[in-house]
Amino acid sequence: MLQIKVIDEEEVGKASDFIAQLNNNEESHIGYCGKDKDEIAKYMMNEISDVNYTESFVVAYEGSELIGILGFDADLEDNSAEIWGPFITPNKWGIVYDMWRRMTDLLPSGVDTLEMFPNMKNTRVFQLAKDLSFQKYSDETVLLYERNTNDKLNHCTVEELSPEYYTDMKQLHDSVFPSAYYNGQQIMKRLNEHRKVFIIINKGVFAGYIYVEAEPEFGEASIEFFAVEDAERGNGVGGQLLKGALKWLFTFEGMESITLCVNAANVNAINLYRKVGFQYLHDLCSFTKEIR
Incomplete structure (x- = not known):
C-alpha cells in the first residue's frame, strides 16, 4: 500500500542515504543536493532552516520500502524555494504527481517562486518541470x-x-x-x-x-x-x-x-x-x- 507523508526526524538518515544513492546517478541527479549521505543529512538538519525539513519534505513508502522523497529549501527573505528532487525509485515514477501535490501543500504563503535544477540527463525531472509549466532560466555547466x-x-x-x-x-x-x-x-x-x-x-x-x-x-x-x-x-x-x-x-x-x-x-x-x-x-x- 502506498503511503505519502511528511518526513519524521528519525527518518533523516534513511532519507539522506536514499538521496545520495540517486544523486550519484546523472539520470536522477539534482544540482542543489549533495552526493554524500552524511553531508546531505547535515545540510537537511542544519541549513534548511527557514522552513524545517520536517515541515518541507515528504516521503513515499510502499509497505516498509522507501520509494520517494521530495522537498523544498525555502528562502523566505527572497520569497523563493529550491526543489529537492523528486527522488523516486525509477520504476515507481508514477507517484510523482501525488508527491508533488502533497509537497506543495506545505509551501508557506511567503514563497512566490519555485526553482528546479536537474541534470540534463535527468529526463524525468526535466519533463516534469515542463509539464508543471516551469520556465527554463539557463543552462549551466559544472x-x-x-x-x-x-x-x-x-x-x-x-x-x-x-x-x-x-x-x-x-x-x-x-x-x-x-x-x-x-x-x-x-x-x-x-x-x-x-x-x-x-x-x-x-x-x-x-x-x-x-x-x-x-x-x-x-x-x-x-x-x-x-x-x-x-x-x-x-x-x-x-x-x-x-x-x-x-x-x-x-x-x-x-x-x-x-x-x-x-x-x-x-x-x-x-x-x-x-x-x-x-x-x-x-x-x-x-x-x-x-x-x-
Whole structure:
C-alpha cells in the first residue's frame, strides 16, 4: 500500500542515504543536493532552516520500502524555494504527481517562486518541470578541478576580503549577479573559517573578488561566485583569483576536488576555467516558476 507523508526526524538518515544513492546517478541527479549521505543529512538538519525539513519534505513508502522523497529549501527573505528532487525509485515514477501535490501543500504563503535544477540527463525531472509549466532560466555547466593538478597553481597575489573593501565587493557582486541565490550582503553574513572571499587590489584599486565554500568534513568545496571589474578585465585578474582560491581550498586535508557552476553560454569564463585546469563534469538546467 502506498503511503505519502511528511518526513519524521528519525527518518533523516534513511532519507539522506536514499538521496545520495540517486544523486550519484546523472539520470536522477539534482544540482542543489549533495552526493554524500552524511553531508546531505547535515545540510537537511542544519541549513534548511527557514522552513524545517520536517515541515518541507515528504516521503513515499510502499509497505516498509522507501520509494520517494521530495522537498523544498525555502528562502523566505527572497520569497523563493529550491526543489529537492523528486527522488523516486525509477520504476515507481508514477507517484510523482501525488508527491508533488502533497509537497506543495506545505509551501508557506511567503514563497512566490519555485526553482528546479536537474541534470540534463535527468529526463524525468526535466519533463516534469515542463509539464508543471516551469520556465527554463539557463543552462549551466559544472566543472571539476582535482588535487592531482594542484602543482599547476603558481604564486598569486590574492588577499582575504577586509572591511575597507566590503562596499566594493557587494556592489560588484550585485551588479554582475542581480538575481543570484546570495546577494552581496548575504555573502557577508555567511563568511567564516570555511567560507571566504578573496580579492585582488591593483595599485590600491579593487579589481575583483571570488567567494568559495569548503566542507572539509566531507572533502568537498565549491567556487560559488567570482567577478572582475570591467576596467581590470584582460589583465589576468580572473586567473589569479581562481588560482588563489584553489590554493587555499587545497590547504584542507582530504580535499580532493573542487567544483564550480558556470552559465553554459559564458564561453570566455569556461575557457578561463579550462586554462587554469578545470575539466568538464556535467550540464544542468535551471527552471523557475512564479506561483502567486
